[in-house]
């Protein structure tokens with residue numbers, strides 16, 4: 001059984017990826033310092049898969065701790081690197097925290113992989129590397145515009161670090177996965193988006209408002225040049241995103257892939273406006289939502305959505321779920337969280 005290290009494995013996308021990797025026959029370990037996640041998430045993974053995933057609660061910026069983890073697992077054949085700070089607004093207020101954490105952890109992981117002969121690497125990147133893209137849908141050839149935040153810049157710089165590492169280590173194989181807007185939860189409602197810091201992304205804010213954790217939802221602007229005035233995003237169900245990681249690792253481990261760096265967009269190729277997303281939530285769940293229109297949020301791009309043809313052609317990946325599945329599973333997870341909170 002091939003063993004994969006998933007950094008950030010207790011996080012939202014990381015935990016769902018653990019499930020999909022296990023479902024596809026991989027052995028997995030997690031490294032997560034629990035700065036924005038709880039280790040109890042792995043109980044949910046165990047409830048779904050029957051597997052107890054070990055977590056190394058280490059800071060990946062600590063080179064010695066990372067080295068000890070690799071020493072304990074000489075049979076590792078690949079790494080999926082999710083662990084990073086990801087809050088756009090916080091990155092504007094504390095840029096050095098983001099550069100220090102997101103870049104040093106990446107450098108330590110690549111350094112350990114080099115010294116331990118672990119040759120297959122997947123980097124969690126983001127559509128935010130495109131900035132305010134002018135031509136839509138964006139493809140992997142779309143040029144990167146000026147990053148809208150230090151967070152996005154750490155993703156642009158992280159991609160460059162991987163490219164330079166690959167040039168100097170020609171036996172390694174690397175994939176950059178650029179996520180659009182991950183949302184939703186596993187069908188079982190055993191795992192979902194449960195940040196230890198207050199949610200700022202649209203879908204968890206919708207479900208927290210609907211369940212009464214928030215008084216109302218503010219729509220950040222309805223005066224944009226879009227079909228209904230609100231911003232357009234490409235929402236991808238987290239289980240579709242998880243499966244893309246499994247397919248990317250299977251591709252790296254196959255004979256079809258060659259030592260290099262390959263980049264893939266992961267969105268579903270459909271733009272959905274904020275108001276359409278709200279409507280989908282209310283319709284699919286039969287649940288009213290208290291929202292009002294407010295001012296624009298600084299740093300928001302007006303519209304962005306993906307072209308995922310390359311992932312379909314080379315990884316054999318395609319999304320199986322849409323915005324209604326996202327809203328249905330996100331709501332089921334929110335209700336399960338409330339029931340568990342007692």
Ligand code: WQD
Nearest residue numbers: 088126128181200201202205218219220231233274297300
């Ligand atoms: C989506 C839309 C908001 C909350 C961020 C990161 C990106 C990626 C995904 C990591 C926007 C609107 C939101 C609210 C609202 N993360 N909104 N009211 O900003 O597109 O992307 O998460 O890779 O890198 O930047 O996601 O969910 O915050 O916003 O109107 O209370 O919903 O204005 O138009 P975003 P989001």
